[in-house]
Amino acid sequence: MIKLSLTPVRREMIKEIKIQHCTKCGSTNIVKNGTTQKGKQKFHCKDCGAYATIEPSERYSEGQQELILRVYQERASLRGIERVFGVARQTVAAWIKKSPGAAPLERLPGGGGAR
Numbered sequence: 001m002i003k004l005s006l007t008p009v010r011r012e013m014i015k016e017i018k019i020q021h022c023t024k025c026g027s028t029n030i031v032k033n034g035t036t037q038k039g040k041q042k043f044h045c046k047d048c049g050a051y052a053t054i055e056p057s058e059r060y061s062e063g064q065q066e067l068i069l070r071v072y073q074e075r076a077s078l079r080g081i082e083r084v085f086g087v088a089r090q091t092v093a094a095w096i097k098k099s100p101g102a103a104p105l106e107r108l109p110g111g112g113g114a115r
């Protein structure tokens with residue numbers, strides 16, 4: 001193991017903080033309750049007593065998706081979007097594929113971007 005201990009680089013770790021809510025009542029007073037066969041997190045809500053699974057793919061609301069896609073249409077780069085919104089490029093790309101109207105106005109070949 002080589003330890004790099006030159007200048008302490010202050011790196012803001014971008015953590016994905018997943019705040020999980022009860023899908024029934026919205027309470028955060030939930031406890032994990034194992035996983036399903038497909039590996040989805042199951043939880044038990046202490047407030048309303050619901051047993052349900054958390055859908056990890058539904059972390060972004062439609063409004064957020066719309067906003068991000070609109071930013072993309074304004075020719076923001078996927079990397080930029082990733083930095084600003086903390087959404088993985090792959091996720092955004094998947095949304096773009098799903099919404100045909102979201103393609104940006106024609107990008108000029110060879111234009112833009114640092115090389």
Ligand SMILES: [Zn+2]
Nearest residue numbers: 022025045048
């Ligand atoms: Zn609940």
